[in-house]
Amino acid sequence: MDICLCDISALEHVRSSGTLLPELLDRPRASRLEGCGVPGGVELDDLVVGLGLRTRPVHLLVPDGVSTHGRPGVARHRRRAALPRGSLIRVAPNVLVTGPELTLCQLAARGDYDLVDVAKLAFELCGTYLLDQDPNSWQGFVNNEVSATTVSRIGAAARSLKGSKGVARINSMLPYVLDSSHSPMETALAMLFVLPQKLGGIGLKGARMNYAISGTNRLMDLAFPGDRVGLEYKGKQYHAIEQSGRDDRRQNEIAGRGWTILNVWHEDLCDDNLFALLEDSLLRALGHRFRPSAAFYERQRLLRSRLVPGLRSFS
Missing domain, CATH: 3.40.960.10 (VSR Endonuclease)
Structure with missing residues (x-):
């Protein structure tokens, strides 16, 4: 069974890539969730080890029709509509992660994010730095030669995701990013x-x-x-x-x-x-x-x- 990290779990994985962000962005892309689900606790722990996740629950994106019966430590996000082309990144044989654009749209839909949070995260993802999740980090961020995404790519993703939760916030803030x-x-x-x-x-x-x-x-x-x-x-x-x-x-x-x-x-x-x-x-x-x-x-x-x-x- 595959899993697809999304929401805050996907952001944590992107941030954990640090200076290896260019390698992450060069990995194979996908657009379909077939085969993705919610594995048992031990299997899930084995899949996410080394992925840089700092918090629980683990947020997983699953296709419509997949059983989402409760499992401790997992937050399930059901996706009914088609995903934009190339919006998923395969980071391991059985692990997909939502790309930066889709991740931003998902986080924009969260109740604990407001417009300032959305803008601040968009600046980070469109910039050449990522916040360092290591609490002992000296400066609190790492720099790269490339950005995780761009304002233009976020705008294109928002148009493809029209009607999805969070997109209205993206559209209202993107002109200022x-x-x-x-x-x-x-x-x-x-x-x-x-x-x-x-x-x-x-x-x-x-x-x-x-x-x-x-x-x-x-x-x-x-x-x-x-x-x-x-x-x-x-x-x-x-x-x-x-x-x-x-x-x-x-x-x-x-x-x-x-x-x-x-x-x-x-x-x-x-x-x-x-x-x-x-x-x-x-x-x-x-x-x-x-x-x-x-x-x-x-x-x-x-x-x-x-x-x-x-x-x-x-x-």
Whole structure:
């Protein structure tokens, strides 16, 4: 009997692949669930060992008509409609996993996910990092040369899955998701400025992540190419002198191409007053008029508290 991991179990498997993500994405694809079911406890344990699952229950996708009588430690998801072409990945002789696009749609349907959760996960899957599930991880994520998926592929999957649970949330958030984030903090920076105001973002348009500056070999962390304005995330203020020198020369090269560059430190996102200064500087550089309601700033701070570790207030 085959099994098909889905939902949070599929996400845990993708994250566990770490730097081997390219190999996972190159494995054979499938679209049919024939032969998939819910094996007994011992058989299931044998099948999932080494797959990187961190939580229980194990979420399994099964075709319509397969017995789904309760088994401890298993959550069954019945699929009646056809699946999009290539939406399953065969990771072992008897193990399929839902691909990143289908997995995102399934997670978007969960009651414990809201629109911000969906967007944050979409940025991760469309970026070149995956969260590290090791609780002792030094930086909390690993980088790859490829992304698990793209905004375009998620959109295509959502169209193929029209009418399925979670798709409406995907469609409402996808216009605000950007490809090519390199880290969770780059994602936080982007979400704070591009998410709609109803969720606490500024709602800026035309942003690109890790945008290649013409005539250089440099990438801008968060760029607004139409206005030639960019944000460079510097992290925390303990860079070595050598690293600071490289950053300065990099910035000089980009500025020489007519760009306005705003440096962003971790503290600028944590501190209320510093973030307000950053927001004002960016809006001025873009020539953007922004007059939100008083209620907006409550939503904005809630969003920051969800995205930025160590948020603090000096107001």
